[in-house]
Amino acid sequence: MNRKTLMIQDKLTNLCPLFSTTAVECVKGMFGKSCEIKMPWEVVEQLQGEFDRILTLGSSSKRFRAITCAGIQDDSLCSFLDQQNVSTAYASDILGEFVNTYTGMLADNDEFRVSFGTLEQAVPVLYTNGHSYLPFIWGIQGYIYIGIHWVYIGYSIRENTPLS
Amino acid sequence: MEPLSEKTTKHTVVFVDDSSFIINRLDRFFREQLDFTVLGQGRDGNDAIALYEKHLPDLLTLDISMPNKRGNDAAKEIVSKHPEAKIMIISAVRGNEILECLSLGVKGYMEKPLRFEDQAYVNDFLETVHEIFPELKSAKG
Numbered sequence: 001m002n003r004k005t006l007m008i009q010d011k012l013t014n015l016c017p018l019f020s021t022t023a024v025e026c027v028k029g030m031f032g033k034s035c036e037i038k039m040p041w042e043v044v045e046q047l048q049g050e051f052d053r054i055l056t057l058g059s060s061s062k063r064f065r066a067i068t069c070a071g072i073q074d075d076s077l078c079s080f081l082d083q084q085n086v087s088t089a090y091a092s093d094i095l096g097e098f099v100n101t102y103t104g105m106l107a108d109n110d111e112f113r114v115s116f117g118t119l120e121q122a123v124p125v126l127y128t129n130g131h132s133y134l135p136f137i138w139g140i141q142g143y144i145y146i147g148i149h150w151v152y153i154g155y156s157i158r159e160n161t162p163l164s
Numbered sequence: 165m166e167p168l169s170e171k172t173t174k175h176t177v178v179f180v181d182d183s184s185f186i187i188n189r190l191d192r193f194f195r196e197q198l199d200f201t202v203l204g205q206g207r208d209g210n211d212a213i214a215l216y217e218k219h220l221p222d223l224l225t226l227d228i229s230m231p232n233k234r235g236n237d238a239a240k241e242i243v244s245k246h247p248e249a250k251i252m253i254i255s256a257v258r259g260n261e262i263l264e265c266l267s268l269g270v271k272g273y274m275e276k277p278l279r280f281e282d283q284a285y286v287n288d289f290l291e292t293v294h295e296i297f298p299e300l301k302s303a304k305g
Contacts, residue, residue: 029277090184097183100229101276104256108275118259123182123231 004159005138011115012043012140012157018111019140023153026102031080033146041142047154048141053077053088054152055095055126057103059119064157066119067135068103070095071152079149088128096124102153116157174199175297178215180206180235181227181254189278190225190254197286198293198300209233216242216249223296226270228255228262236265243269250296254278271296 020041027035051071059066072095077086081094103121106112139156177200179187187205194200203219206212208230216224224242226235235253242249253265256276266273272292279285294301 026277029279029282032281093183093185097185097276100183101256104229104258104276108258113259120261121229121257123229 008157008159009043009138012138015111015115016041016043016140018109019106019153019155020142020144022105022109023102023142023144023151026098026105027144027146027151030098030101033080035144035146035151037142038145039143041140044139044141046136047139047156049152049154051152053091053095053126053128055092055099055124057096057099057124058122059103059107060122060160061117061119062160064116064119064159066116066155066157067139068099068106069152069154070099070102071154072150076149076151080146080151088126092124092126095126099124103155106155174201175223175300176201176203176219176221177223177225178202178204178206178212178219178221179225180208180212180215180230180238181225182207182230183227186227186254186276186278189280193278193280193289197290207231209235209238212238213241216246220246222250223293224249224251225254226251228253228257228265236261236268239265239270240268252292252296 020037024035027033047069049071052074054069054071056067056069077091078084100121107118135156137156137158139154141154143150143152177194179190181187191202194202203221204215206215210233212224212226226239228235239251251270252272253262253270254274262273272295274289274292
């Protein structure tokens, strides 16, 4: 593992509590719902998971590139929104706004900014049936629970190389 | 997307955000809490420019992170042509882009999430709108 990767891994480890508590605040703020963290979030070599729907949002600066993603099963999404069915368009709308807001809240945190600076957010992309692009770079992942239902959240980041 | 068009003596607003979830919440808040008339809704920076030109609303609310054209770029174009434009940024984006918008002449900023269940946030939101339209505050007493 090179020095840059070790540096990022170290920063992510320190920021783990921030990522999980920010997710809880974001759900509470957006939907007025309380949720909980049942298992500690973890730093992983690659974000992993297969979900009915997964939404990714890229962000970047001169120094870093990152992806925030949220994954959810259809039954959880319906329960979460108190609806019988959720169209792909509405799922994209809700998850996109959630990931966008979550990423913005992270970026607003001093601890995050000291570690990674300010990254400009791109436009969210929704994938369905588990088809998603999760790059092989270090990240933080974890779940938030509302009752028995959960949402997966991941954030991976790498430092730009001269060729990237 | 642009469902409404009516001119009244009430203050008027156009919302631009790529999320219909957010637009619906703003629509309800501005109608119920501020008694604004909603003239239109758009989904990106290009819509913002077109809707502003078409309606010349009293207030334009703009998200920053949107497809096709970002809100800060749309604000820049609108303010350069209409220096009197009253634009309020409502976004999850923080930092330099917001400072850049305010330096361009954007009148107000509120952060997402829209915590309309939180009275402190609601008060802050109303105060921001009242700073843009002081007559609303005096009318309310």
